[in-house]
Amino acid sequence: MSVLLIAEHNNKEIKPFTLNAITAASQIDQDLHVLVIGHSCELVVKSISEVPNVKKVIHVDDEIYENFLPENFTPAVIKNSKNYSHIVCSANTFGKNLMPRIAALLDTSQVSDIIKVISADTFLRPIYAGNAFATVKSTDVKKCITIRPTSFDPATTTGGTAEIVKAEKSEVSNLTKFIKREEVKSDRPELGTARVVISGGRGMGSGDNFKLITAIADKLNAAIGASRAAVDAGYITNDHQVGQTGKVVVPDLYIAVGISGAIQHLAGMKESKIIVAINKDGEAPIFSVADYGLEADLFEALPQLLEELNKLNTIQK
């Protein structure tokens, strides 16, 4: 039994969640191999080979893989999947897009978004926006699994010397053409891995008002999140959305500002270590999950919060 993990990267660096997925995959079986498919991604291959949990790296390199199209990735994964009992990937938009295409062609019923490895065939996964946890056992011979990265610690990145092997590219598909990617560049910590997240909701009232959030995020070295309502209203871009169909975050500190706390939002943040809610509606459901609730007008509370933080001698980064 061996596990094949599909690495997520940008051809230059590993995406951090690949490291969390490596931890989960090595809990399924120690014999973990990583498949790196991309274009001119030698640096990614090298850094994955240095992860101690990884036993072997398979490198498939061609320009057809430059933009990670699932129509091209799928044949390459299937071709390299023969000797493996499990094919795994992290459950973010990359893995969610790719894995079912692979599973269907292998005639496997995929297990999505696992949060715990119970045994090699049994896993825990959230359903109904995390309002229930299901223990499920896969009966397929070859298993396809996606991993919720925030439920596993990232693997150590140095000290390993995994063997690297090159594999041939597979057939090219002309079904889809990549046009463009609009990435929002930011010097802030990434939302999914930040130690502190501060999120704004509909209560922010406008995109401009998010500057109140930004000022505090700067002070706390926090990532900025948002509820779906705030994204729908155009206050902030979609890559900030936290929730059932957005990103799942598990920071040490989550500050929800002007967010009522619909179950779909709670699904994305309620595993955070400490939750703070600032809302003028004392009955808002967000208070039911908050460790510290402050019933206040956010337009008064946020400037005061910044002022209080400025008074502190030291702030953890």
Add this chain to the structure above:
Amino acid sequence: MKILVAVKRVIDYNVQVRVKEDGTGIVTDNVKMSTNPPDDNAIEEAVKIKESGKAKEVVAVTIGEDKAQETVRKALAVGADKGIHVKVDGIIEPLAVSKILQKIVEKEKPDLVFMGKQAIDDDCNQTGQMLAALLNWPQATFASKIEVKDKSLEVTREVDEGLETIETNIPSIVTCDLRLNEPRYASLPNIMKAKKKPLEQINASDLGIDTKPRIEQIKVEEPPKRKAGIKVSNVEELVQKLKNEAKVI
């Protein structure tokens, strides 16, 4: 052009779900059910494309027990022309759903298949991608904008990093995100008219597909509850608690 839209009946998104005491699943008796929210976006988009003159027919299909027909009736009430209900009882996994949809696609020969990106009950996020694989069609998942061109679609996708735009050949599968459009409500006259629109019933067993689950559900339980928190009276107290009690700043 013909568009097939797959819709699923799920527990309404506003309902706080409860786990059955015996750990066998979720309480569904006397619980409000409705169409999976992003499936409403899928129907809306198909109807809009039809209204723009770029499509001639919209067919809505659902798979499930008898009551699943409600979702097709709703789709008919907001502008779909024809409905299909594939009857199957019990749990049905995305792999089996996509095999059934493959049969429906072979029969109906649509140019596009739309559905929601994810069902809010099992949160699997698989069916569209699986159907695309089985048909060897391109897939445009998490779509927040769709532009229909002559022989292709230009689709903007919501991804973790921001937005991505791809062009897919037609025929194509699109899974729809909640920001794709604003689904309309069905008016009462349209709900009445929808009752006269054709709704075909097919038994899944007649399609020759094994729908037996491959994943055993061993138990369903409530997630660990968070300990009740406290209300603080002002910002100063909040910062002191975060600094000295929670030690997170």
